Amino acid sequence: MTGSTKPPRIVWLRRDLRLADQPAFCAAAEQGPVIPVYVLDDQRAGDRRLGGASRWWLHGSLEALDKRLRDAGSRLVLRRGDSVEQLVSLAREAGASGIDAIRHYEHWWREAEEQLASQLELHLHDGNYLAPPGTATTGSGQPFKIYTPFARALMPLLPLRDPLPEPKLRAPSRWPQSDRLADWHLLPTKPDWAAGFREAWVPGEDEAQERLEHFVSHAKDYANARNMPSVDGSSRLSPRLHWGELSPTQVWHALEGEHGAGADTFRGEIVWRDYAQNVILQSPRYPEESYRDGFARFPWRDPAKDKAAAADLRAWQRGRTGYPIVDAGMRQLWTTGWMHNRVRMIAASFLIKHLLIDWRHGERWFWDTLVDADYANNGVNWQWVSGSGVDSSMFTRIMAPLSQSDKFDAGDYIREWVPELAALSDASIHDPDDEERPKAYPERRIGHREARERALAAYRKVRA
Incomplete structure (x- = not known):
């Protein structure tokens, strides 16, 4: 104009x-x-x-x-x-x-x-959430702390409005001075670690709309496919929503006419974004400290003071834990800036409950390595896994990586991200024994039974 x-x-x-x-x-x-x-x-x-x-x-x-x-x-x-x-x-x-x-x-x-x-x-x-905070409150007008009643109160009110059309913009008589984007040096150079990012993603509103259309056409399969990391069954809209290339209102309206478990499950996950923001408004520094006071007594292994804990943390970050499903997820994260949601839960549970390392170390690693690193979502999700949050899974729910792997991956996901195991059979790839394990692949940092017993003993100190 x-x-x-x-x-x-x-x-x-x-x-x-x-x-x-x-x-x-x-x-x-x-x-x-x-x-x-x-x-x-x-x-x-x-x-x-x-x-x-x-x-x-x-x-x-x-x-x-x-x-x-x-x-x-x-x-x-x-x-x-x-x-x-x-x-x-x-x-x-x-x-x-x-x-x-x-x-x-x-x-x-x-x-x-x-x-x-x-x-x-x-x-x-x-404009960044389905509804302004305070839209859904308890009968006494207080904000909800738990997701299920929050969602139950908000869902019937949605959608609050229709998406707005793209406006016609008039230019000013004179444009002010602007920096050059290249001068901000946002992209890595030496080393250039973003090759996998470029292969996996094209940021921008146009591509976000294309991905939304693709997802809606497959939404009926979402309830089951979302848990299978080797298939393109998740929406992959999380960075698009985080950066606001899409609004949740646009997503909600795109799902109009879509019924069944798949669309309903995804609607619940969009509402979870609103819930996470609701939590942050009540506790502005929620991602910085455990919500439940008892976790201040938890005997975390401190990587700053314990060399073995520091080595365990590095192994987790680099996908070298000896648990194939965990390592596949962490390598996918490092390579592409994103990790499948089911595997995020497995990897987070492993750091917290198998390695006994404070969830905040994991939250910070995700903050640096995720393209969808969201202050509210990241913090709420980590505290959900750790059991320390306002609405969370019990700490005693300790995911078994081997059974999770066998249940949700036929082996293809591990083969893609842990190529040193690619030649193993479907039966062996989730839990290779010493004879089958290639020399290039590490031994387990800790056995599952030992880790479970250690974690439950540590948790008893929180409950004391």
């Missing part, structure tokens, strides 16, 4: 990198010319700055969004530094009448929004 003499509106982008069903873009476009801006803020999040995998995805998603904007006669402005300082400076430079943004709920973003609103006209919109 041609430039306008009206004062522009700034759209502050974070994890909402799309044009369709983007309430901030729609609101700003109604007011005047639009200046879309993304600020790379490594300061405000502190030790929650973006991990390596997230930075890789961000580069691709920003690149794709800028292309879509330019096709629409607009462009993406990039700035780096403290978000509030950069946005205040940009607003003055551009003579902007105000800022529109989608509301975020991580504690560092809430603080930034409060500070920005004290200096500029800031309009916050809901």
